[in-house]
Amino acid sequence: MKQKEGKKLTLSIIGSRGYPYVYGGFETFVKELSERLVNKDVRVIVYCQKNLFSTFPKQVNGVELVYIPTLPYKSLNQIIHCFFSIIHATFSKTDVLLVVNLAAGPMGWIPKLSGKKTMINVDGLEWLRPKWKGFGSKYFYYAAKIAVKLYDQIITDADAMRDVYLKEFKTDSKVIAYGAPKFSEVTDQDKLIYPSNSYYLIVGRLIPDNNADLIISAFLKSNSIKKLIVVGDVPYKDEYALSLKKLQNDRLIFTGYIKDQQQLMALYQNCFMYLHGHKFGGTNPAMLKAMSNHCAILALNTKFNQEMLNNGAFGLFFEEDENSLIQQFELIESNPAIPENLQKVVAKGLTQKYNWDSITDEYIKVAENLVQKNS
Numbered sequence: 158m159k160q161k162e163g164k165k166l167t168l169s170i171i172g173s174r175g176y177p178y179v180y181g182g183f184e185t186f187v188k189e190l191s192e193r194l195v196n197k198d199v200r201v202i203v204y205c206q207k208n209l210f211s212t213f214p215k216q217v218n219g220v221e222l223v224y225i226p227t228l229p230y231k232s233l234n235q236i237i238h239c240f241f242s243i244i245h246a247t248f249s250k251t252d253v254l255l256v257v258n259l260a261a262g263p264m265g266w267i268p269k270l271s272g273k274k275t276m277i278n279v280d281g282l283e284w285l286r287p288k289w290k291g292f293g294s295k296y297f298y299y300a301a302k303i304a305v306k307l308y309d310q311i312i313t314d315a316d317a318m319r320d321v322y323l324k325e326f327k328t329d330s331k332v333i334a335y336g337a338p339k340f341s342e343v344t345d346q347d348k349l350i351y352p353s354n355s356y357y358l359i360v361g362r363l364i365p366d367n368n369a370d371l372i373i374s375a376f377l378k379s380n381s382i383k384k385l386i387v388v389g390d391v392p393y394k395d396e397y398a399l400s401l402k403k404l405q406n407d408r409l410i411f412t413g414y415i416k417d418q419q420q421l422m423a424l425y426q427n428c429f430m431y432l433h434g435h436k437f438g439g440t441n442p443a444m445l446k447a448m449s450n451h452c453a454i455l456a457l458n459t460k461f462n463q464e465m466l467n468n469g470a471f472g473l474f475f476e477e478d479e480n481s482l483i484q485q486f487e488l489i490e491s492n493p494a495i496p497e498n499l500q501k502v503v504a505k506g507l508t509q510k511y512n513w514d515s516i517t518d519e520y521i522k523v524a525e526n527l528v529q530k531n532s
Contacts, residue, residue, distance in 0.1 A: 172261055173258070204223050240264055247271050337445040343426055353427040368457060386410050388414075440461070447503075
């Protein structure tokens with residue numbers, strides 16, 4: 158049901174670093190979604206971490222911005238930022254709060270004080286990620302467990318993640334996937350740093366659950382004649398990331414973050430094969446970029462990666478051990494027709510499920526249904 162005539166649906170987005178600050182998956186999600194919502198006549202308010210911005214415009218591209226301060230501590234900044242953002246939105250004129258950070262799971266009671274409707278995108282299995290050992294792991298499990306009770310609508314971005322919440326928390330969710338970028342061929346040869354098909358590619362944060370260490374170790378032990386290019390880093394001092402970067406040699410190259418999107422797309426489009434070791438997420442943005450850029454893909458064998466690659470129709474898989482990877486390297490390099498064929502079919506996996514416009518329409522439907530229940 159639509160809003161009353163003359164009144165726009167107003168949606169507040171909370172839990173990312175902000176807009177248009179594109180740093181990671183959720184920031185890209187906020188950018189792609191909010192801009193499309195504005196184009197569909199929805200009033201959008203995005204809450205931003207004030208310390209990440211040097212200027213503070215009240216509106217960019219039609220998206221309204223609210224800057225909330227937080228503490229500069231990796232483990233606490235998101236929780237504190239979400240808490241104060243939710244309080245602000247609760248007593249604003251917004252209709253629906255869209256929370257995109259599971260850390261805010263226990264805060265779902267706050268909007269009830271003013272009767273605001275809420276939905277939360279729970280993302281991946283945060284409580285299983287190695288970086289949240291001990292208390293952090295327990296907190297995120299509790300956050301998920303309590304979020305399903307406090308929020309009006311739970312959103313998961315993959316069917317496999319919906320199954321997790323059904324089994325673990327006895328709660329159904331609305332599946333709305335993450336969107337894939339449109340393919341745009343990079344023709345500027347200056348953007349191509351390495352010869353086409355001469356390298357494997359990893360794109361992602363250098364954190365344990367992305368398994369860069371496993372992939373790198375197996376690659377260096379293999380007889381591969383290719384190079385391995387690793388794009389990404391972490392924005393803080395970290396022993397795990399540092400230990401990996403110390404391994405750099407003629408075969409293994411770390412580029413750090415690549416802000417030039419044309420250069421990044423050139424790396425995708427010209428790699429021999431994209432290697433994906435992400436373990437705990439649902440629909441993964443880096444994998445979608447690989448698919449949209451026609452990459453042959455070798456991914457860790459998880460239910461989430463199986464879903465994205467249609468159980469092997471659009472990619473190959475490896476198990477979480479070095480020998481499995483080494484065997485795949487040998488198989489692929491001795492049979493170049495394998496990656497060639499995958500490059501031809503992989504984009505067929507990007508159905509409407511991964512289309513940003515369709516995804517935007519789904520979020521509008523959910524928000525409008527929540528508002529209708531409130532009227």
